[in-house]
Structures are given as structure tokens and as C-alpha cells.
Amino acid sequence: MTVTSASPVRRDGRDESRRARTFRPEVQGLRALAVLMVVCYHVWLGRVSGGVDVFLMLSAFLLTGSFIRKLDRGRPLALGGYWVHLFKRLLPAAVTVIVLVMLATVLVLPRSAWSGVVEQSWASLSYVQNWLLASQAVDYYAAHDTASPLQHFWSLSIQGQVFILWPLLFLAGRALTAPIARRVRWVNHRTVMFGIFSLVFVASLLFSVVETATNQAFAYFDTRARLFEFAFGSLLALTIDRLVLPRRLRVLLGWAGVVAMLACGFVLTVDRAFPGVVALWPVLAAAAIVVAGRTGSPLGADRLLSCRPLVRLGDISYALYLVHWPALIVLTLVTGRTHPGPVTGALLVVGSAGLAWLITRYVERPIRTNAGLEAHRLRAAAVIVVCVALVATPLTLWQQRLDADRAAAAAAVGDGAHPGALVLADPTRSTPTGVEPVPAVSAIREEFAGLPHGCTEDLVDAALLATCSQLAEADADATASRTLYVVGDSHAEQWLPPVRAVAERNGWNVVSVLLGGCALAVTTGADACAEHNRRVLDTLTAVKPDAVVVVSTAASAEQAQDTVRPGFEDAVAALTDDGIEVVGLRDNPRFARDLTACAQKQGADDPDCNPARSTALTDTNPADAIADRIPAFHSLDLTDLICGPITCAPVQGNVRVFIDDNHVTATYAATMTEPFAQRLFAATRWAGA
Structure with a gap:
């Protein structure tokens, strides 16, 4: 992670002397301590440390100090030059790591992860990675994907967005200063900026508290919920010159800040509690160290932070943050271990530091300190263009290749060479050999089934059907002869392809009301799933569809036995008592x-x-007992269409069966349509084709 100044670093005496006056070695050591926390927590503890929050605050502290000095001297803000200089400095190292990750992906990562890396490479390059991860954090399906080697770019994306926003705030502050000063004599640009950043701090903190309490997974990556950390750094930069404390107090303050920083990740579950008010912990700890400053005391924390090894580590902290996470992900994939041991972890940290030094020495620093690039803005802009092209060109070609593979695989679906489940339904049917299975591996994570208009809202009236109708587009005005609701979690959702196919050819309407990880049951809890199920049951009993399709059991990866979930039979009874038939599909292995x-x-x-x-799974379906007690409940077991008599294979009939360790691909589910229809009509005794 980077913390940056707005002033370019040139090789002339004036700028070097100015840098010497503003350079604070204890802040550089603080950066080193923060990146060490991030790396060590990731590598050995598998936790989040709070070190990123320190970087966020420090970046605003240094940026604000640089801009406020411009205002003090009456110099133009020159935002265009600032942004060109900034991204000319940031992009080379970031692009180097993105390119290395792309190469490692091809060499090490499974093809199923390729499309995700392409998507995250684009997001990292364009500084929107945090928004991509925010959307995926609340996406049940995306949240189960393998950790991306680029997901740590979320904090860099937030910084990049703030590096664009903050100068605009200074521009607005400068414009406001003159008219306000004419009315209030004691007002100057510092007081105006203090007021602006105070408003940002309060508004963002309140927003962060509310969003963290209601949607913490999204809030963790939300720029709006993090702005207060930057605002605090800006407020500190505006007031630090007025904070004159006794040396003994500053010594105590420095060490208190160091201890609090190191303890944050041990005491708090940062990844599940942040941001919100608790994110002030690492921010205040770092602020204490900054306020303590250079005490001159042999007992001061600044003596440790200013030591040469930490200052040198601070010099490569940006590159080290960039490289350590991809190195960790690649190592875990190669070794098959969730976390490296002490020795392997130490080698990983040393290797990451070595690579970070190389990137800093031979990529970042030569471009950052090149006087010719600094003197000509167009040359500096050309560096940005080249950096973008180095990632965008291979990404575009890679994306085209993946799209072509998917199109070819999609075109093969349904032909005689890809019978899928039909080879299990009819053992005499042969499977052509030498045929590439479908779907394409690169598209496997997109194989979660769905309907064009799935319902998740609490609509207990006729508007539900109008909003979520799945009737064929050409027959949208027709009256459905039967309405089916597919209800439950992702394991109910994966049966949508055969359900929809049977419904379309029989003129039925299909409505899906689904929530990932939330199977249908009657429960008394206060969690989101229990509340969702209460709304669903209220909706169903109000709308009274002809039938509800659910998954009736819950399989286990630990034992060969699925069970009926507590409260499931109560939900079935509530529906059937209202005259609604229920079709219960046994859970897949x-x-x-x-x-x-x-x-x-x-x-x-x-x-x-x-x-x-x-x-x-065992041979006995535990939901069959419910059918014996409730005649309007129809129990279906399609396990023999997923697994063979002896084994459960990853490919059946040249079609890939599974997305991951527990979900069936939409393509394979579609191949079960004919045997599914036969068993559905046999169990329900409905008329249909």
C-alpha cells in the first residue's frame, strides 16, 4: 500500500532540501510496521490486522499536508499535474504485479478461476476493485469462490478514489475561503478545510456505523464507509502543528500507539467488525505515533521506528503490500495447504520482500525519480498510457479467448455428443469418446442456474406474479394452467433448468423466491434466513400457487447421510393445509x-x-417418510441421475456435473429434463408432457 505526497521528487537541490525538511523517518517506520502487520497476519494467522486502516489514514495525512502547504504559499493546486504525477508513480508497480499474477494464473491456477482473475484484473487496473468485492461479498455464490490473488487491491482502489476526490475538496475549499473570509475575518483556508473534513468525518462515520450494523460484508469494501479514516488523517495534518506536548507524554503516547496497533488484530475480528467505530482503533493508534513525533529520547518509540531497517522496509512497503498476497495464494494452491508453516511462511515473507525490493529498485523508483518525466507532463502521461496498455492488451485478448471457448461449449450443449444425465437414465446409451466436456471450465463459476426475474421482495399480492412471471416471452399474455414456486436456497435453485423446461412446454408459470444458504423451514430465530422464510410462507399462503418445489433434505460432506432439516416438515404442513402441493427433491451429494x-x-x-x-448418500431418502404422513407432499430422488451406481464422477455424458463441491451445473441439470418430467408426473399424477 502506498502513502504519497503531492510534490514531485526531483533531483535538484531545492526539492531535495525541501524533502529533507518534510521527511519524517518515524512515519516511514510506521509504514513498515503497518505492512509487516498486514503480511504477518495474512501469512501466519489467517486474519486481518488493521494495518490497512493505518495506511488509509497516513495517506490522507501526507496528502493533506502537501496540499495545505500549497495553499499556505499561494501556489496553484495544479490538479492535472498532481494526478498525472500520482498515477505515474502508482501504476508501474501495480501493473507489474497484475501482469505477474496473470502469468501465475495461467501456470498455476485452475481454469475455473481464470474468468475471475480477468474480471479482477480489470477492476484493479481501473481502481474499482473494492466495489467488485463489495458486490461479491453479499453474493452467496461469489463468496464461495477461491480467494483471488488480486483481492487485496480493494484498499488501493479506495485510495485511488480518494486521491481523486481529496484534491477536488481542496479546490472547493479554496473557492469557498474568500467569500467566507469577507464575512468572518478570522476564517482562512485552513479553517475552511477543517470544516469540510469535519463534515466528511462525521457523515462517513455515521454512515459506516449504520451500514456495518446492517450489511457489514458490503460496508467493509465501501468507500463511503471508509472516508472517515481519511478525513481523520486530514484533520490530524491540519492540527498537528498546534499539538505541543511534553516530551515525556509524547514518549508514552508513541509506545501506547505501537502497542495498540500491534494488538488490534489480536483483539478484534477486523474482517467481520470493521469498519464502523471500531476502525478508529488502528487509526487512533497510528495518530498517537504521528503526534508523538521525534521525541529525541533514547526510550521513545520513534527511535525504533526511525532505525535504518524499518525505514528501508518503509521504502518498499507499497511493493511489499502488492506482492505478498498473490505470493501467498499461489503458495497455498501449489502446496494444497490453507496456511504455510513457520519455515515456509518465513521463506514466503523473505521472498516477497526480495521481489518488492526488485520492483521498487528497477520499476517504481526509476520512473518516479526521472527528471525528464517530471519536467514534461505529456511524457509522464505517456507512462500511464503504456502501463494501462501493458495490462489491457493481454486482458482483452484473454477475454476474447475465454468468450470464444464459452461460445463453442454453449453451442455443443444438446447435441448427441453431450447427453449428460441421459447416459445414467439409460445405461444402454453410449457416450462418444474424445469429446471436450461442456460447459467450458473457464465458465464453470457462471453455471449457477437462475430465472430472468427471480423474486426476493416481500410481495404478498398479485403483483408478485406480474413482477416475476417466467412465462415464455412469446406467450406472456397467456393464462398459465399451473403456477409453481421454486423456494429455498441454491440447492433448490439448481433445479430451475428442468423445472422451467417442463413448465414451458406445458404452459405453466414458474416463480423463484430464493436466498442463498437459506433452505425452507419453519424456525423461531431472528436471523435473516428465519425472517425470509416467514415472509415466503406468508406470501405462498396468500397467493396460493398450485405447487411449491423445494429441496427436502440436507446432504453432508462429512457423512454418507442426508437429513430432513428441523422445521421443514412444519413448513410442508403449513403449505399443504392451505391446499398447496409440495414437490420435495432430495438434496444432491x-x-x-x-x-x-x-x-x-x-x-x-x-x-x-x-x-x-x-x-x-445412503440408498434411503429420509424425506420419503414425510410423503407417507402428508399425501400432498411428493418426494423425488434423482440421485441416480447425478451419480452412477458405484461412483459420483465429475463428468457424465461429456457434461461437467459439478460447479464446486456441492452445486450441480445448470448445463447438467438441463440434461435431466426428460427423466425429471417422467418422475414428476408419476409422483404427482398431474397431466402433462
């Missing part, structure tokens, strides 16, 4: 490992990728 990833790495025929069916 779940496994201890991702079978698709296993097949990519070891081959589809490897025994490790073909677990015995007996280790996934």
Missing part, C-alpha cells in the same frame, strides 16, 4: 473436495475425483 477442480488437476478418471456413491 456434497463432497469434501471440489470434484471439478480435482478433475482439472489430476484428470477426470483419477480415483480421488470419483468418490464412492456410498460415501456421499
Whole structure:
């Protein structure tokens, strides 16, 4: 992570002497301490440290100090030159790491992760990674993906956005100063900027508290919920000259800040509690160190922070932050271990520091200190253009290749070479050999099923059907002969392809009301799932569809037995008592490992990728007992269309069966349409084709 000044660094005596006057070695050591916290917590503890929050505050502290000095001297803000200089400095190291990650992805990561890396490379390059991760953090399906080697760019994205916003605030502050000063004599640009940043601090902190309490996963990456940390750094920069404290107090303050910084990640679950008020902990700790400053005492924390090793580490802190996370992700994929041990972790940290030094020495510093680039803005802008092109060109070509692979795989769906589940429904049917399975591995994470207009709102009236109608577009005005609701979690959602296919050819309407990780049941809890299920049951009993399709059991990756969830039968009884039939589909097997990833790495025929069916589910469907007690409940078991008699294979009939360790691909589910229809009509005795 970077903290940057607005003033370019030139090789002339005037600028070097000015840098010497403004350079604070204890702040550079503070950067080093923060990046060490981030790296060590990630590598050995698997936790978040709060070190990123220190960087956010420091970046605003230094930026504000630079701009306020411009205002003090009456110099123009020159925002265009500032932004060109800034991104000319930031992009080379970032682009170097993105390119290295792209190469490592091709060499190490499974193909199923490629599309995600392409998406995150674009987001990292354009400084919107935090918004991408915010959307994925509240997406049940995306949240289960493998950790991305670029996800740490979220904080850099927030910084980049603030580096654009903050100068605009200074521009607005300068424009406001003169008219306000004419009315209030004691007002100057410092007081105006203090007022602006105070408003930002209060508004952002209040927003952060509310959003963290209601949607913490999104708030963690939300720029708006982080602005108060930057505003605090700006307020500190505006007031630090007035904070004159006794040396003994500053010594105590410095060490208190160091201890508080180091303790933050141990005491707080940063990834699940931040931002909100608790994010002030690392911010205040770092502020205490900055206020303590250079005490001149042999006992001061600044003596430690100003030591040469920490200052040198601070010099490469930006590059070290950039490289350590991709190195960690690649290492875990290669070794198969969640976290490296003490020795491997130490080698990883040393190797990351070495690579960071190389990037700083041979990429970042030569461009940053080049006098010719600083003297000509167009040359500096050309550096930015080249950096963008170095990532955008291969990404565009890669994206086109992935799109072509997906299109070819999609075109193959439904042909005779890809029968999928039909080979299990009819054992006499042969499967062509030498055929590439579908869907394309690069598109496997996009195989979660869905309907064009899924319902998640609490609509207990006829508007629900109007909003969520799934009737064929050409027959949108027709009256459905039957209405089915698909309700539950992602395991209910994955049956939408065959349900929709059967519905379309019979003139039925299908409505989906789904929430990831929330199976249908009657519960008394106060969590989001319990509340969602209460709304769903209220909606269903009010609308009274002809039937509800649900998943009736919950399989386990740890034991060969699925069970009926507590409260499920109560939900079924509530629906059937209102005259609504319920179709219960047995849960698909779940496994201890991702079978698709296993097949990519070891081959589809490897025994490790073909677990015995007996280790996934027993022969008895526990939901059948409910059908004996409730005649309007129809129990269906389609396990034999997912697994063979002996094993559960990652590929059946040249179609990939699983997305991950527990979800069926939409493509494979679609191949189950015919046997699904036969069993549905046999169980329900409905008329249909």
C-alpha cells in the first residue's frame, strides 16, 4: 500500500532540501510496521490486522499536508499535474504485479478461476476493485469462490478514489475561503478545510456505523464507509502543528500507539467488525505515533521506528503490500495447504520482500525519480498510457479467448455428443469418446442456474406474479394452467433448468423466491434466513400457487447421510393445509473436495475425483417418510441421475456435473429434463408432457 505526497521528487537541490525538511523517518517506520502487520497476519494467522486502516489514514495525512502547504504559499493546486504525477508513480508497480499474477494464473491456477482473475484484473487496473468485492461479498455464490490473488487491491482502489476526490475538496475549499473570509475575518483556508473534513468525518462515520450494523460484508469494501479514516488523517495534518506536548507524554503516547496497533488484530475480528467505530482503533493508534513525533529520547518509540531497517522496509512497503498476497495464494494452491508453516511462511515473507525490493529498485523508483518525466507532463502521461496498455492488451485478448471457448461449449450443449444425465437414465446409451466436456471450465463459476426475474421482495399480492412471471416471452399474455414456486436456497435453485423446461412446454408459470444458504423451514430465530422464510410462507399462503418445489433434505460432506432439516416438515404442513402441493427433491451429494477442480488437476478418471456413491448418500431418502404422513407432499430422488451406481464422477455424458463441491451445473441439470418430467408426473399424477 502506498502513502504519497503531492510534490514531485526531483533531483535538484531545492526539492531535495525541501524533502529533507518534510521527511519524517518515524512515519516511514510506521509504514513498515503497518505492512509487516498486514503480511504477518495474512501469512501466519489467517486474519486481518488493521494495518490497512493505518495506511488509509497516513495517506490522507501526507496528502493533506502537501496540499495545505500549497495553499499556505499561494501556489496553484495544479490538479492535472498532481494526478498525472500520482498515477505515474502508482501504476508501474501495480501493473507489474497484475501482469505477474496473470502469468501465475495461467501456470498455476485452475481454469475455473481464470474468468475471475480477468474480471479482477480489470477492476484493479481501473481502481474499482473494492466495489467488485463489495458486490461479491453479499453474493452467496461469489463468496464461495477461491480467494483471488488480486483481492487485496480493494484498499488501493479506495485510495485511488480518494486521491481523486481529496484534491477536488481542496479546490472547493479554496473557492469557498474568500467569500467566507469577507464575512468572518478570522476564517482562512485552513479553517475552511477543517470544516469540510469535519463534515466528511462525521457523515462517513455515521454512515459506516449504520451500514456495518446492517450489511457489514458490503460496508467493509465501501468507500463511503471508509472516508472517515481519511478525513481523520486530514484533520490530524491540519492540527498537528498546534499539538505541543511534553516530551515525556509524547514518549508514552508513541509506545501506547505501537502497542495498540500491534494488538488490534489480536483483539478484534477486523474482517467481520470493521469498519464502523471500531476502525478508529488502528487509526487512533497510528495518530498517537504521528503526534508523538521525534521525541529525541533514547526510550521513545520513534527511535525504533526511525532505525535504518524499518525505514528501508518503509521504502518498499507499497511493493511489499502488492506482492505478498498473490505470493501467498499461489503458495497455498501449489502446496494444497490453507496456511504455510513457520519455515515456509518465513521463506514466503523473505521472498516477497526480495521481489518488492526488485520492483521498487528497477520499476517504481526509476520512473518516479526521472527528471525528464517530471519536467514534461505529456511524457509522464505517456507512462500511464503504456502501463494501462501493458495490462489491457493481454486482458482483452484473454477475454476474447475465454468468450470464444464459452461460445463453442454453449453451442455443443444438446447435441448427441453431450447427453449428460441421459447416459445414467439409460445405461444402454453410449457416450462418444474424445469429446471436450461442456460447459467450458473457464465458465464453470457462471453455471449457477437462475430465472430472468427471480423474486426476493416481500410481495404478498398479485403483483408478485406480474413482477416475476417466467412465462415464455412469446406467450406472456397467456393464462398459465399451473403456477409453481421454486423456494429455498441454491440447492433448490439448481433445479430451475428442468423445472422451467417442463413448465414451458406445458404452459405453466414458474416463480423463484430464493436466498442463498437459506433452505425452507419453519424456525423461531431472528436471523435473516428465519425472517425470509416467514415472509415466503406468508406470501405462498396468500397467493396460493398450485405447487411449491423445494429441496427436502440436507446432504453432508462429512457423512454418507442426508437429513430432513428441523422445521421443514412444519413448513410442508403449513403449505399443504392451505391446499398447496409440495414437490420435495432430495438434496444432491456434497463432497469434501471440489470434484471439478480435482478433475482439472489430476484428470477426470483419477480415483480421488470419483468418490464412492456410498460415501456421499445412503440408498434411503429420509424425506420419503414425510410423503407417507402428508399425501400432498411428493418426494423425488434423482440421485441416480447425478451419480452412477458405484461412483459420483465429475463428468457424465461429456457434461461437467459439478460447479464446486456441492452445486450441480445448470448445463447438467438441463440434461435431466426428460427423466425429471417422467418422475414428476408419476409422483404427482398431474397431466402433462
